[in-house]
Amino acid sequence: MIGGTAKLKTDRLTAYYGANPAIKDISLEFPERKVTAIIGPSGCGKSTFIRCLNRMHETQPKTKVEGKVLLDGEDIYTEDPVRVRRRIGMVFQKPNPFVTMSIYNNVSVALRFNGHHPRDYVDAAVIRSLKQAALWDEVKDRVDHPATSLSGGQQQRLCIARALAAQPEVLLMDEPCSALDPLATAKIEELIGQLKQDYTVVIVTHNLQQAARVADFTAFFYLGGLVEFGPTETLFERPREKLTESYITGRFG
Amino acid sequence: MKFDRHARRKLFSHTIAVITGLCVIAILYPLVNLIYTAVQKGGTVLFQLTFLTAITPNACSAVSCETVGIGPAVQGTIILVGLASLISVPVGVLAAIFATEYRTRGLGRAISFTADVLSGVPSIIMGAFIFGYFVLYNPTIVYSTISGSLALSVIMIPIITRTTEEALRTVPIATREAALALGISKWKATLRIVLIGALPGILTGVLLGVMRAAGEAAPLLFTAFGSQLFFRGLNQPVAALPLLIYYYALSSASNWQAIAWGATLFLLGAILITNVVSRYVIHRLGRQMVGGT
Numbered sequence: 001m002i003g004g005t006a007k008l009k010t011d012r013l014t015a016y017y018g019a020n021p022a023i024k025d026i027s028l029e030f031p032e033r034k035v036t037a038i039i040g041p042s043g044c045g046k047s048t049f050i051r052c053l054n055r056m057h058e059t060q061p062k063t064k065v066e067g068k069v070l071l072d073g074e075d076i077y078t079e080d081p082v083r084v085r086r087r088i089g090m091v092f093q094k095p096n097p098f099v100t101m102s103i104y105n106n107v108s109v110a111l112r113f114n115g116h117h118p119r120d121y122v123d124a125a126v127i128r129s130l131k132q133a134a135l136w137d138e139v140k141d142r143v144d145h146p147a148t149s150l151s152g153g154q155q156q157r158l159c160i161a162r163a164l165a166a167q168p169e170v171l172l173m174d175e176p177c178s179a180l181d182p183l184a185t186a187k188i189e190e191l192i193g194q195l196k197q198d199y200t201v202v203i204v205t206h207n208l209q210q211a212a213r214v215a216d217f218t219a220f221f222y223l224g225g226l227v228e229f230g231p232t233e234t235l236f237e238r239p240r241e242k243l244t245e246s247y248i249t250g251r252f253g
Numbered sequence: 254m255k256f257d258r259h260a261r262r263k264l265f266s267h268t269i270a271v272i273t274g275l276c277v278i279a280i281l282y283p284l285v286n287l288i289y290t291a292v293q294k295g296g297t298v299l300f301q302l303t304f305l306t307a308i309t310p311n312a313c314s315a316v317s318c319e320t321v322g323i324g325p326a327v328q329g330t331i332i333l334v335g336l337a338s339l340i341s342v343p344v345g346v347l348a349a350i351f352a353t354e355y356r357t358r359g360l361g362r363a364i365s366f367t368a369d370v371l372s373g374v375p376s377i378i379m380g381a382f383i384f385g386y387f388v389l390y391n392p393t394i395v396y397s398t399i400s401g402s403l404a405l406s407v408i409m410i411p412i413i414t415r416t417t418e419e420a421l422r423t424v425p426i427a428t429r430e431a432a433l434a435l436g437i438s439k440w441k442a443t444l445r446i447v448l449i450g451a452l453p454g455i456l457t458g459v460l461l462g463v464m465r466a467a468g469e470a471a472p473l474l475f476t477a478f479g480s481q482l483f484f485r486g487l488n489q490p491v492a493a494l495p496l497l498i499y500y501y502a503l504s505s506a507s508n509w510q511a512i513a514w515g516a517t518l519f520l521l522g523a524i525l526i527t528n529v530v531s532r533y534v535i536h537r538l539g540r541q542m543v544g545g546t
Contacts, residue, residue: 059433086436096427100449110435113445159431166435 007032007200008053008088008170013067015045015052017060022048023224025067030170030217035192035201037215037232039208041252045224046204047093050172053202054088055081071170086114089168093175095155097147097162104143106158110166125165132198133161134191153184160191164199171195173203177210189214208248212236220244291521295514298322304515309497310508312481321508323516325483329398329492332484333477334466336402337409342459344406345413346448352414353421354429354443365418372411379407380472387476396490401477408469409462416461420454421447453539460531464524470495494520 006029013026023045030036038046051057052065055076068075076084097106107126111117117125126143130136135157139150147158156176163171173192177185192214195201205211211218212232219229220243228235228244239245246252298304307322352364383404387395394400424447432442448455470493473479478490479500485491494516501513 054434056430056434059430082436082438084436085434090434092427092430092434094427096425096431098428098431098446098450100446109432109446110437113437113441114435162431162435 005032006030007072008202009068009070009073010049010053011068011070013049013052013065013069015048015057015066016064017048018062021224023052023221026221026226028219028226028229030200030202032200033196033198034216035196035203035214036217036219037211038202038204038219038221039206039211039247040221040227041247042206044221046206046221047174049221050090050174050202050204053170053172054085054090056085056090086110086166087168088170088172089163089166090172091156091159091163091174091176094179095152095159097150097155097158099146099148101147102144103139103147103150103158106147107161107165109162114166125167126161129161129165132164132195133157134187134194135161151184153180153187156180156184156188157191160188160195164195168199170200170202173201175204175206178206185210208236220247222247288521291514291518294511295516295518298511298515299518305519308483309481309492309501310512321512323494323497323512323519325480325492326494326497326516327519328484329477329480330467330494332398332491333401333405333473333493334463336398337405337466338459338463340402340406341409341413341462345410345458345462346417346455348410349414349417349421350443350448353418354439354447364414368411368414368418371407372415375471376408376469377471377474380404380474380476383407383472384475394488396476396478398477398484398487398489398491401473401491401493404472404476405466405469408472409466412462412465413455413458416458417451417455420451420458423454424450453535456531456535456538460528460535464528467524468495468520470499474499 008030010026010028013023014021015023026049038049040046048057053069055065057063057065058081065077069077071084071087076088098109101109104126105112107129108122111122111125127136130139130143135154138154139145139158142149147155150158156179160171160176177188180188189210192201192203196216203211203214215232217230218232218235220227220235220239220241222243228239228241230240235244236248239248301320301322303320304322305327306324307320308324309326310321313321348364348368352361356362383400384395387397387400428450429442429447432446433439437446473493473496477493477496479496480490480492482492498513498516498520501509501516504510504513
């Protein structure tokens with residue numbers, strides 16, 4: 001279906017809230033070091049789907065997951081969820097920095113809590129991650145300031161830096177710009193373009209232009225099912241499905 | 254006609270204002286009167302240098318004493334409340350963590366409900382319960398520092414559990430999700446992120462518990478029992494300020510009543526000062542955390 005190797009793959013993934021499936025039978029492949037966008041109207045299961053990819057769905061009460069999610073061919077549902085989440089990082093819809101911590105402590109939290117690393121190793125990782133998240137220049141003189149002293153857009157980049165510092169292989173982004181203004185959004189989008197050099201990125205967005213700008217591949221979800229998946233250009237210009245065409249031309253949504 | 258309605262409305266409004274004002278006075282009067290009387294009757298004894306450290310007068314027949322005071326009761330209350338806190342803070346906080354963070358459906362709610370019911374139980378019944386327990390299982394130390402601290406801790410635990418639960422709930426779900434998504438284990442996320450975020454609220458709860466316990470006489474009547482002497486061991490009866498106030502206020506000797514008033518003033522002042530200072534510290538801590546200016 002797609003060129004290159006798939007880093008992450010779902011196989012007939014179904015996820016429930018109570019007795020109701022929010023997504024049904026989704027089989028998708030996420031190519032390595034590419035950006036894949038998931039689009040679709042509100043309530044189509046985009047967020048539920050992406051939360052299954054690092055086993056965050058199951059942290060909510062009364063939820064259930066069926067099917068497989070394969071990371072490098074291994075089913076993450078047979079492994080320790082804590083280890084899975086160290087390999088597959090996540091950025092949420094609203095910036096959620098740890099309000100009790102400084103900028104430095106936010107970025108270094110995974111390294112400090114998940115293992116014993118020498119101080120200069122952690123320092124280097126913090127600087128590297130803040131640079132990767134394009135935040136270093138703005139905070140380098142005040143990394144000891146509280147994370148809450150940053151603007152919304154900066155906080156979201158801080159959350160990206162925090163996820164990157166944990167050295168994941170895959171980065172999941174659940175509508176990362178929905179709480180941000182256009183300027184901050186542009187910054188994050190530019191950043192996503194750079195991140196794919198090192199990471200496999202999956203991004204959920206309700207913004208079609210955003211998908212068109214940042215994604216190499218796009219998947220269209222509707223009513224909990226996968227309607228169409230392909231290279232972003234193809235999906236937007238020559239969609240195979242009528243439903244996809246109606247959605248991207250704005251006939252519903 | 255129009256003027257009449259306006260005047261009536263004005264009269265009504267003034268009447269309501271006067272009534273509500275009188276209610277405020279009705280609330281304030283007892284408090285002001287209490288503090289005034291305590292200062293008037295207890296002020297002179299409290300400000301004698303040795304009042305807080307000297308021995309109580311009913312021990313003077315056994316030991317000769319030139320000055321009298323409430324030393325054993327001050328010491329006893331500190332020990333009793335300290336020990337009760339050592340028991341109730343970990344138990345109360347951990348129960349609250351279980352109820353909010355590891356809730357398995359009904360069980361979490363059951364803990365909240367139990368804590369609610371417990372905090373509504375009259376304190377003398379708590380004391381009677383501890384008394385009964387010791388009479389049955391440990392009769393040699395029915396009247397002891399241990400039973401007294403246990404009685405106080407039973408009163409403190411539900412207060413701490415409920416306030417800690419509330420404090421934990423103020424930490425957003427998003428914070429927990431952020432931690433889990435970084436591959437931080439549940440217990441580390443709970444102890445090192447969620448609990449820290451709830452710390453100002455938890456400290457407020459601990460403080461409420463401490464102040465409540467420091468002022469309780471009823472549960473100590475048949476546990477700590479009271480004593481004329483300084484602390485003599487965990488298995489011995491011990492003095493406490495509320496007990497001292499109770500016994501001395503009932504006495505017919507006016508110099509003993511004065512001691513009860515002095516103790517009252519001290520207890521009031523200590524609770525008031527602790528309250529104000531710790532609220533200030535907690536407030537500062539909370540602001541520091543969210544990084545406000």
